[in-house]
Amino acid sequence: MTRKERDSLPLIPRVAANRLSRYLRHLEELSNRGKATTSSHELGKALGVTAAQVRKDLGYFGQFGFPGLGYKISNLIPEIKRILGTDRAWSAAMVGIGNLGNALLRYKGFQAHGFRISALFDINPKLVGRTLEGLTVEPVEQMERVVQDRAIELAILSVPASAAQEVADRLVRAGIRGIYNFAPVQLNLPEEIAYVSIDLAVELEQLAFLVSQRDREPVKRQGVEGSKSVGDL
Amino acid sequence: MTRKERDSLPLIPRVAANRLSRYLRHLEELSNRGKATTSSHELGKALGVTAAQVRKDLGYFGQFGFPGLGYKISNLIPEIKRILGTDRAWSAAMVGIGNLGNALLRYKGFQAHGFRISALFDINPKLVGRTLEGLTVEPVEQMERVVQDRAIELAILSVPASAAQEVADRLVRAGIRGIYNFAPVQLNLPEEIAYVSIDLAVELEQLAFLVSQRDREPVKRQGVEGSKSVGDL
Incomplete structure (x- = not known):
């Protein structure tokens, strides 16, 4: 998709985007099971929302459903990916390779959805230089250079709460565009940086x-x- | 706290409970840094909410703040824990010891907040019998017995989407009271079962x-x- 095509996409409220992700997950599962079509009723039931809500959410990007026939899954999956911006690969840095970082690194679910972890960073000299899952842990001082060299756009942050803001500031300076924060702290970030935070x-x-x-x-x-x-x- | 005392606690909306958890995290950090008091302004700033919101949230369980002096951290921490129900230990089963389950098992953040993983279950015969983090992986067929014997109340569910509902049904029959679901699927559970779901x-x-x-x-x-x-x- 060109920049111009992307610009023509409608704006989607955040809550609807969250449901789009979950529709996508269910559609992929249906597709794996060999199903070709689904309905707003079936999608709604799977996600615990009404069929009307499904029709409204999918209506953001035009009419893909056919009355009485439902949605063609092979059409809907690429459309939702296009809307979510996951119709292309994303490169992410994992920052903080302690207990949780290590755990997340071993989790294969990110890769399965087009996210590639392409750099590891830690402040601990005992960890720097180690190879984990085929990647060498680099010192945080190298962040600016590595992020730019490898065109990394996202960072998965799993450092202690006390270090999180400082590391986040450094990621912003390095040109990161979005931070997925697992540190148990609220980060102050410039408006242009996208931010999702989970405290397990x-x-x-x-x-x-x-x-x-x-x-x-x-x-x-x-x-x-x-x-x-x-x-x- | 007795059952009667617990019954006398006010009902807290879910969104406020979420903020209470995050106030608690911040208060524990302040306490670790040796601070004795905090203010609604400081707490609000740390969490990105207004001071008025903090006063309202903390007002659910009476007045703990002193005008001009703020909140005494050593009072506030046990009060919030009492409200959240984390003033006691909780026992959890980890169900599904695949990639994500293994990662979550190694994550120490749950234990740090009073949650003890006291049983592991998997359906895969290759995993059953293995010892991980001091616990033996048991077959799901043993779930009912083990959950009752060890008085396990919570389950962390990280099985594939296709198996999640069936395993959840089995957990309900075993007497589990709350499910922390990492499977990428919406579970249908009886009203009396508490449910929190995260899709990483x-x-x-x-x-x-x-x-x-x-x-x-x-x-x-x-x-x-x-x-x-x-x-x-």
Whole structure:
């Protein structure tokens, strides 16, 4: 897709984009199972939203459904990827190769969706120089040069909370465009830097909270919100 | 805390509970740095919310702040833990010891917040019987017995999407009360089961989407929402 074609795409609210990702996941699974078509009803059921919501979300990029026939999966998958910007490969740096960084590095789910980890950085001299999953851990001082040389656009940040802001500032100076933050801290970033943050322990704590709430009240009152995916923004 | 005391706790909306977790993270960090007090202004700044929001959130469980003096950190930490239900240990089973399960098992962040992984399950006969991080991988057929014997309340689910619902149903039958789902699929669970779901690849895809959106539009229009943490529900 050319820049001009990309510019012509409609603007999508963030919450709808989140659902598009999840429609895509389900469509890929249906496709793997050999299915050729699906319906707004089926997609909605799989994701826990209404068929009307599915039609509205997919309506952002024109009419792909055929009344009574549903959506052709082989059309829908590339369209959603185009909208999400995952119709091309993305290069990411993994910053912080401690316990969580190491774990995330071994997780193959990112690669499966077109994300390639192409650099590793750490501040710890004991880690620098080591080879992990075919990549050598480089010192954070090399970040600016490596990010530019390898045209890396995204960074997966898994450093301790106390170091996260400083490392993020350095990533911004190096020209990174988006940060996927696992450090348990809120980062202050310039508006032009995209930002997604996950705190795995906070989410588990939320689960404990939801179980505790169920001890305190009849389920009905909490039910719908409590059973909602955190990804449901 | 007795059951009766717990019952007397106020009901907290899910979005506020999410912020409570993040206040707690920040308070623990301040405490580690030797600080004794904080203010709604400081907490708000650290989390990217207003001081008024902080006062409102902390107001759910009475007045702990002193005008002009702020909050005493040593009071606030146990209070928030009590509200969240993390003032006690929680026992969790890890289900699915593939690539991601293995990674999550090595992540020490759960233990640091009072969550103990006390059983491992997998369906793969090659994995069953192996010892990982001091625990033996057991077959899913043993789930009901082990969950009851060890009084396990939570499950961390990292099985393939195609197996997730079936395994979740089995966990429910075994008496699990909350599921932390990493499988890229929406689970259908009874209302009484607490549920938090994270798709690590979907979130990275969202980051790519946000970067792509910035190519298409002036930053200002997307800024605030785009820079919001995904945890910000």
